[in-house]
Amino acid sequence: MAPDRTGATTVVLSPPPTPNGPLHLGHLAGPYVAADLAVRAARRRGERVVALCGLDDHQNYVPAAARRQNLPVEELRTRNADLIREVFHRADVVHDGFTEPLTDGAYRAAVVEFLEELVLSGALPVEQWQTPVCPDCPGILHHAYVTGRCPGCGEGSGGGTCEGCAGYTPAAALLDPVCTRCGTPATAIRTVRGPVLRLEDHRAALEAAWLRATLPPQARRLAARLLQGPLPTVPFSYPTDWGIELGSIPGHRIDVWAEMGLGYLYSIGQLVEPGATGLAGHLAAWQQVESVWAFLGLDNAFYYLALFPALYAAAGLSAQALGGLVVNEFYLLDGAKFSTSRSHAVWAHEFLATEDPRAVRAFLSWDRPAPLQADFTLEHYRAVTASWQRATPTSAPDPAELARAEAALTLERYDAALAARCLLGAGLQSGGDARADDLLAVLTGDAKAAPQ
Structure with a gap:
């Protein structure tokens, strides 16, 4: 059902996964289960909130993976997209909007329209810049x-x-850059002309947004490092082989992160005002958005902390819409990072096919890699979840622990691991206490978080 427009809306973002491979448990333990818990908890409190995710179809990690596997790129993308959607369904991770750029013509058209309008207005000036390239x-x-x-x-x-x-x-910033397609050092230099976003032009707006927003220490350290010198100028298109074509510059395609920022303007506008048209109509729809919160890994923080707020300031929106970031560190597997490209992973679709999704959600919340890294082992998972099965429900859960769990599931104080520890003293059963039942349902996915 359409959202009630009588009050302001909170938007919860989780970064669209790249369909260069399936989701692994590191992905679920990072932003996806955590964002779902936050949305369910907010709706339990009666707040108006919409959850947005999708697929990151235009990352060039997708064609790179297809080349390695000798598959047509759309075949690989479709296979992995199906597995990603299956995982969200099995884990009961619910979204109000789920964008799929490769198959959504309206989305692609809006991204191009918005970019070209911002170029014409001068918000995204067309400039020359130099970069190392592969000579071959x-x-x-x-x-x-x-x-x-x-x-x-x-x-x-x-x-x-x-x-x-x-x-x-x-x-251009990397030391000793090397082409991953052929292994050749990037010794040649090329001049490129295309639209850019000068973050330095929006320094004041970013500083104001960062002072107001709820940011974890890792994000504040990144902001401080960025402010130590001139803020970067970010190209918004490249001459490349994958992504949304930019018709006004032959051979150029829109940078995937520029696409994502422009795509959020469109997708969020459509969620709060279905049928909005044009850049002006979507910017007007955004006036109903009170705050935007993003759940993400630290490696994506630059874009959600700096690039997107600067883009929205350039478009005429207040950068104050940034409510905050909820950042996770890497989830390790037997001491090494989960890695799709190296196939060092426990694939989520395989794990959820044999395990109780309620226990998986609860464990990944309890073991969440935030604020520090955590290390998944199957032995640890088995021991912890078995202890929950053996636990005897109490007839009177500790009200203080329930209050701590409720506070830990607010966006401003988000701490899924603390909430899980407060709720799981008696395992996955509450003993019939209605308040505890509600909170356990948020954790395990039993509570309905139907799109609003």
Whole structure:
């Protein structure tokens, strides 16, 4: 049913997963189960909230994976998209909006329309910039097509943001960039002309938003590092082989993160005002949005902390709409990071096919990698969930523990692990207490969180 428009809306975002592979337990333990808990808890409190996710179809990690597996790119994308949707269904992770750019013509048209209108207005100026490129491969080195070392922390990084420190690391910033398609060092330099977003032009708006928003220490440290020098200028299109074509510049496609920011303008506008048309109509619909909260891994923080708020300021929205970020660290598997590309993972669709989804949600909340990394082992999972099965429900749950759980499930104080520990003293049964039943249902997914 359509949302009630009598009051302001809170939007909860979880980053669209990239269909270069299936979801693994690290993904679920990071943003996806956590965001679902927050939405269910907010609706339990009577708040107006909408949840938005989707698929990150236009990351060039998708064609890169298809090349490695010698598959047509759309075949690989469709297979993984089906598995991703299956996991969300099995885990009872519910969204009000789920965007699929590759199959949604209206979304793609809106993204192009909004970008071209912002170019014409001067909000996204067209400029020249230089970048290292592969002397042997076509197009621009970006995201999955380049690897090097982060200039901030020295760790290995792709062309986007560093997984280690969350710094912005386009090919031009990387130390010793190498083309991942052929392994050749990126020694050539190319001049590119296209639309850009100058974050420095929106420094004041970003500073005001960051002062107001609820940000974890990792995000505040990133903000402080960004403010130490000129804020970066981010290209909004590349000459490349994957993504939404930008007709006004032949050969260019819209950068996937620029697409995502513009896509949120469209998708959120449609959620709060179905049928909104044009950039002006979607910006008007956003006046119903009180705050936007994003659940994400640290490696995506630059975009949700800086790029998207700066884009919205450039479009004429208040950057104050940023309510906050809920950031997780990496979930480890037997001491090493979960990795789709290296197949070091427990695949969520396989795990949920044999395990109780209620116990999986509860355990991944209890073991959530925030504020520090956590390490999943099957032995640990078995021992902990078996202890819940053996627990004897009490007839009178501790009201103080229930109050702590309720507070831990608010957006401003979000701590899924604390909430789980407060609620699971008697396992997955509450003993008949209505308040405890409600909170356990939020945790395990039994409570209905139907789209509003």
